[in-house]
Amino acid sequence: xxxxxxxxxxxxxxxxxxxxxxxxxxxxxxxxxxxxxxxxxxxxxxxxxxxxxxxxxxxxxxxxxxxxxxxxxxxxxxxxxxxxxxxxxxxxxxxxxxxxxxx
Numbered sequence: 001x002x003x004x005x006x007x008x009x010x011x012x013x014x015x016x017x018x019x020x021x022x023x024x025x026x027x028x029x030x031x032x033x034x035x036x037x038x039x040x041x042x043x044x045x046x047x048x049x050x051x052x053x054x055x056x057x058x059x060x061x062x063x064x065x066x067x068x069x070x071x072x073x074x075x076x077x078x079x080x081x082x083x084x085x086x087x088x089x090x091x092x093x094x095x096x097x098x099x100x101x102x103x
Contacts, residue, residue: 005093009086016082023079038081039074 019041026034043050057066073081 002093002095005089009089009093012082012086012089016079016086019077019082020079023077035077037075038078039071041078042074 019036023034023036026036039050054066057063057070
């Protein structure tokens with residue numbers, strides 16, 4: 001189980017590096033800081049997914065969950081969200097420290 005969590009953390013880290021590289025490239029091309037929100041990346045990668053997720057959360061869960069919570073999360077830069085996910089998954093998948101018996 002820990003191996004799967006660490007592999008998921010590695011996958012999230014890979015996505016974070018790719019998204020940060022895209023933002024860095026866009027920033028150099030525009031000669032100003034460009035931070036792409038996760039919502040923009042999501043609608044670019046999966047055009048119908050954003051609207052479907054919004055409808056699902058508002059219908060099946062609480063509508064309050066979508067607007068202040070998920071909209072705020074989706075407004076963050078994509079690389080930051082995936083970096084935080086990578087950290088959390090890697091920390092959870094970290095093996096336990098062995099106890100050394102004292103004499």
